[in-house]
Amino acid sequence: MVSVNHFGNRINQFYRVLLNLKSTYIMKTELKTYNPYNGNLLETYRRDSEATLKDKLNVADQRFTSWKHVEIAERVALLQNLADELYKQKNSLSQLMTEEMGKPILESEAEIEKCIYLIDFYIKNSEQFLQDDLIDTDAHESFISYDPLGCILAIMPWNYPFWQVFRFAIPTLTAGNVALLKHASNVTGCALAIEKLFQDAGFPKGCFQTLIAHHEHIETLIDHDIVKAVSLTGSENAGRKIAERAGRNLKPSLLELGGNNACIILGDADLDEHIGTIVKARMQNSGQSCIAAKRFIVVESIYDAFIEKFTSKVQALKYGDPLDEDTTISCLARVDLAETLEEQVQQSIDLGAKVLIGHQRDGAYYPPTIITDVTPKMPVFTAETFGPVAAVIKVKTEDEAYNMASESKFGLGTMVFSSDYEAAAARISEIADGAFFINEMVKSDPRLPFGGTKISGFGRELSKEGMLAFVNIKTVYINQ
Template identity: 70%
Template sequence: MSDTINTNNPYNGEHIKTYKLDSKVVLNKKLELANATFKSWKLLEISERAKLLQKLADELLADKDSLSKLITLEMGKPITESKAEIEKCAFLIQFYAHNADQFLADAIIETDAHESYISYDPLGCILAVMPWNYPFWQVFRFAIPTLIAGNVALLKHASNVTGCAIAIEKLFNKSGFPEGCFQTLLADHDTIEEIIGNDIVKAVTLTGSEKAGKSIAQTAGKHLKKTVLELGGNNACIILKDADLDKHLDTIVKARMQNSGQSCIAAKRFLVEEEIYDEFLEQFTKKVKALNYDDPFKEDTNMSCLARPDLADILEEQVSKSVEKGAKVHYGNTRGDAYYQPTILTNITKDMPVFKEETFGPVAPIIKVKNLDEAIAMASNSRFGLGTMIFTKDYKKASKKVLAIEDGAYFINEMVKSDPRLPFGGTKASGYGRELSKEGILEFVNKKTIFINK
């Protein structure tokens, strides 16, 4: 087994850098430092932690250009999307800096005691296993609520964005956070399992595949460690006959093609009411054809390569198997190395991979449905439960279907997206627990009952 990590530019295949994995001695020192730092960090007033958060936001925005280039270099995201990711991280940081004191305030409960309330105490050291598709956003949406709640954070990032992982740790240190508050671990999967079993680690959060989630949950469960899992999805995008395509079509295309289709909350199944099916297919195809595939460092690029060649292999196999079962390629379906052309498929059935699996790339199956009820039933026909989006002028009628959708999110006339002000997470095979908002900050605290009599 190799003791190094190699990062490569997915757009041109060029080698970027080689990193040496942390030895067990180094990892143990990082765990011990985290534990020691926690003892003082948890005692710091929330207002003081918030000041450090604000400094972090300032540093992040000051370094936006260089950090954006690093994201694009390591995982191929168009540079404009990389800049937007950094800006979104700053917004998240400022949100918690302004609201954490309120979220973590003692909750007074009237009982027969002289005084009783709930105290929200930090747990300790929280380990995060994070993916490559949003290499800064995924980390910050875990780390910021975790840290301001008084915990300390350890990050095991995806190996292909190791440079981003190291840069994030440097940002925290540069912003004045105590040494050991946030640390990046350069470790392989087997070593991470050992780290989860260490008594210093109190809980684990993972964003990634269903397979990875099951593995982490199994290991954490063996050691009685809490987990929060944000896993895959194959979100349905419902377009009803009264949808305003002139207004919403750009959003609908973005819902599938943003980040070159590499998003768990992307629209992955398009359910279109039959009266407008042909019109929608024509307009959607026209928009997709107009997307500019080019070097991700160019400002006018809005589609680029996938993050690794093997990801294109997986996508190609899913499409090929679907075509074997009768799917028709309406547009696209060519590839080269890490490139996968935006692809539109029709004649979709429920037994095809592009219907029942998560497709992590720019593939759009377009499915004809008779009405809203059939669309809801088909949207619900999934092992996953991350989010559903629906486009219609009759938003009141659509809002009555909230209980019919078991997903963690239901968006009307908007693409499913994460927002620091709203809880984010899924159901079924999409995982459990919540990130963001007040609900997210309370995932890794001890909700302690205080009961006082004179």
């Protein structure tokens, strides 16, 4: 005979299954954003259904048939409208950015201003970049034309919610493509605000659309015939998955992935002149930058002076409400990110590293941390530390410094500080990274191509290279 308790237990199990199914369904259909500084709920969004995603793909495809024929001068005129909208809405957009991912408000404002500068660069140069290149051959006429590919899918991160998107979208749309954006879920408000900016600027419907899609939909989107290429800024793991899927479909991809940039401090470096830049190279955006200086490789003759000046400058950073203009460093964008950083540092301590300052996490806040006695076997040397952690390595000679800098699976950029810039420039070919900066932090500039090597990705954004990232470089040969 079956007991009443048995039936009761079976019913409870049944309801638990139903609750789990309901919870999973809600997670897939709803998306909530939170303020990382105070934990407050910001907004609840409805994710796009498969039918909605299909509609957006079709709208993009239909728009491309006409957009690709729009004169470049007309597209450039819309860029000016977009810059004007960014300028008018700078305060509200900056506040949204700060509330969603915790960036200090002055840095949010600077990010919007950098997007305006980017647009201005392409206003001035797009027609030249996209004009046919005449080639002297045996033909009556031969040239290279640059034709847009179609609908480009962009998968973007949260750390620079406007800049990362704009540096993809501006050259891509101006070249005649249309764009679909799958942004990081914690900056969904920024993603929708960007879509509205393009609408307010007068871009035709379908030129730029935001997808509030679950990550499970990404592979399906890449598989779709309407999507012609994909651009990802994100982690190494995400890059491998996206590259594999794009490769399976024989579609072009551009990957800008992680980094653990070396900052080499040579014995003749002018610390008084450059210490502010060196600190900013690690602590800007609360250390949440792929191109941040993460490994500080210091020649022993200047080591003590560097530690003293660097520590003093880092300790002067002010933590507080990111909406306060006096705040110079804030929390990380999510609690789990701070937990990961804490774990990387602790694992390095267990292997013999020493904490000079910092390493006391409080929720999403991880304080500026300087860790010394670092060796190449520690996580703070081998991995990407996405937060305000400076790993300091003492070396005896200049040769050892360059060799140590190259000891990395990443390849975004290296910076060198030295009074002998000519000697530093002679070492450029020794570093396999995508960038080499002397007496300056590695940074992106619309006038220069940007991208990495090794597991930091492939392809280039910005400059002319970024504009040609998603075009068909077509050979045309005409005889009479």
